[in-house]
Amino acid sequence: MKTNPGRFFEDYRIGEVIAHAVPRTVSGGERALYHALYPARGALYSSDEFARASGLPASPLDDLIAFHVVFGKTVPDISLNAVANLGYAEGRWLAPVYPGDTLRSESEVIGLKENSNGKSGVVYVRTTGRNQHGTPVLDYVRWVMVRKNRETAAPDPVVPKLQAVVSPEALVFPAGLDFSNYDFALAGEPHRWGDYAVGEKIDHVDGVTVEEAEHMLATRLWQNTAKVHFDATFREDGRRLIYGGHVISMARALSFNGLANAQMIVALNGGAHANPCFAGDTVRAWSEVLDKAETAAPGVGAIRLRLVAVKSGAAPFALRDEAGKYLPEVLLDLDYWALMPL
Template structure:
């Protein structure tokens, strides 16, 4: 047998490290396609000159480009037979990624727990994205529900890792040289700085985008994400292709520009949940809540901890959970992250 059907739940072993195949050299095409797929307009990623004025050698690729590339490498080994990608934690962007960098990924299994139905289980992995020098550019934990090949296969001893609720502000990595002391608010598109945001403030990002089947398929191919639920319409009983959760993350992040244009760099992913499935034809809107604020040692740079919520059109304004604590049906994404903002 030369073909590979992918791993099933019983194929994982606690503590094993999986080196994922096919490194990817980043080009300017990544940026162009990303900005074609999403209404992404943050100035630091759009202009080399703006980035140089902020102390960087050039404009990096968007932080979520790096995330999607690193994530996509893991799919054949981690989530090819996934029922659903369930959540994220302890994510940190450690170095900016520039065109010309080559990224690869490796994951360590840090937790396993079979579901009570005996048909699937949850696999917890810590993934690192590495550049051509072997330097880590990204590190995060995610957990995935994966089908069993044989329902009669014995369950492993349950081991659920203890994960931090948030990356401490002191552990945020500010890119070397970043300096917002001469930040050009006019060119960035909004006047709002770190001090203008209050903890507890909520921002309606106003705009919406209807998800297209063709764009979703292009995105999954671009990131080489081969999960069957995104490609194969026969893989789900409803005959629908599930929209890749990262597509929703990037769409919501791009929509957040309206109100958070100066939240330039994502530096940590505290938590994330794909609350409900998204399908072609759904119109995505977004809102944010300021959860925390922190100073950094970099000149002119502050950090905001933000909750980014993507919802279907028609969802309750600023609605999140019902009285029982479950996500409301119109909520697609609940993402908790840190971003760097000019002070």
């Protein structure tokens, strides 16, 4: 048999390390398509001159481009037969990715837990993305619910203990980053690190309706082959599930209105795709400031943000019901650290 049906829950073993195909060289083409698919306009990722004024050699590719490329490599081995991608933790961006870099991914299986129905289970992996020099550019943990393909004895459950938050001391900053001479006019908003207060909530105002063709184009761009995103016969309801990363990028881009100076994502503390997103849904976003920290980089502060994506019509800043369950309008709940000028 020369074709690959993908892995099922019973095919994973604790400690297994999986080297993912296929390495990918990224270029300005990824940036152009990313900015066409999402309303992304962060100055650091749009202008070489702005990036050089911030101490970098040129404009890196958007932080979520690196995430999507690294993530996409893992799909054929980790989530081709997934029911749903459930969450993220302990993510850190370790080095900028520039046009011309070649990215590859590997994952270690760190947890397995069969579901009580015996038809699926949760697989936990730690994924690392590296460039052509072998330098890690990104690592994160994710867990995904994967179908079973045959009757097997349930493995002993192993659920990894994960940090709730990446500590500010563990954040990694690009060499040379300096916001001392940051140009707020060119960046698009005057609000700096000191203007935000812990507990503050920001309605990002704008919304974008997700289109079927656009979400499939985006998912193919990252070489994500998960069947639920393309094959309308794969789900019982006959609907294609929107790739969760598409929702992340849409919400992040929408957050520009109110957080234009949250220039770089440097850590992913946690995240959940709370409810499925489908074509025709209009995505809106709001943020909450969870924490702030000073850094050793000149002129740079770290800000911890909760980014929530919701369907249009959701109540302002509503997240969970009285029982603590996500409201049905909530699509994404993402906790991350970003870098912002002081």
